[in-house]
Amino acid sequence: MSIFTKIITGEIPSYKVAENDQFIAFLDINPNAKGHTLVVPKKEENKLFDLSKEEYSALMDFSYNVAKALEKTLNCKRIGMTVIGLEVPHVHVHLIPINEMADMQFQRKISVTKEEFEDLANSISANFGN
Template sequence: MSSIFTKIVNGEIPCYKIAEDDNYLAFLDVNPNAKGHTLCIPKFEVDKIFDMDEAHYLGLMHFARKVAIALEKAVPCKRVGMAVVGLEVPHAHVHLIPLNEMDEMRFQNKVSLSTAEFEALAENIKAKM
C-alpha cells in the first residue's frame, strides 16, 4: 500500500513543493514544528532510511543539504536542524527545521500557517535554491 508520501510524489495529494529532482522531493510539512519545517523524501518507496542503498542514502543527504542551505537563507533562524524519526509515516524522510530554540526540535509544539503563508514561504525558499 502506498504511503501518503508516495501519493504526494504521484500528484494524488498536493504539497507545498520546495525542490525536486529525478530521485528526491522536498516540501513543507503541513504540521510544522516551526515555520519552514521541510521534509525531504526519496521518490521511491522505502520504509527505513538505513534500508536505502548507499548511493541513494548519500543522494538524499546531498539533496537535503541543498534544501537546508536555501531554507536558512529564506527563514530567519540560528540554524537548520535535521532529524530522521520515521515512525509517523512508513516512508524514509528527513526533517529540516529552522531552529531558534530547542523546543522547535521536539515535535510537540506545532505552528499554524494559512494556505497563503505556506505558498509564500515555499516560493521564498525555492527562490533561494
C-alpha cells in the same frame, strides 16, 4: 502506497520547495516551526538504513541543498535535521529552522495559513540551488 508517494505522484497536493529525479522536498503541513520541510526519496522505502549507501548519500546531499535554501529564506539560528520515520512508513528527513531546542520537539506545533505556506514555498524554491 504511503501518503508521501501520493504527494510525489500528485494525487495529494503539497507545498513543494525542490525536486529532482530522485527526491522531493515540501513543507510539512503540521510544522514545528515556519519552514519545517520534509525531504523524501521518490522511491518508497520504509527505513533510512534500507537505502543503499549511494541512495543515502544522495538523500543527504539533496537535504543539504534544501537546508541551504532554508537558511537563505528564513531568519533562524540553525537548520535542525532529524530522521525518525515512525509516523509514515516512507523515508523522510525533517529539516526544521530552529532558534531554540524546543523547536525540535514534535509536541510543539505552529499554525500556518494557506497563503503563508504558498509564499514560503515559493521563497524557498527561489533560493534552492542559488
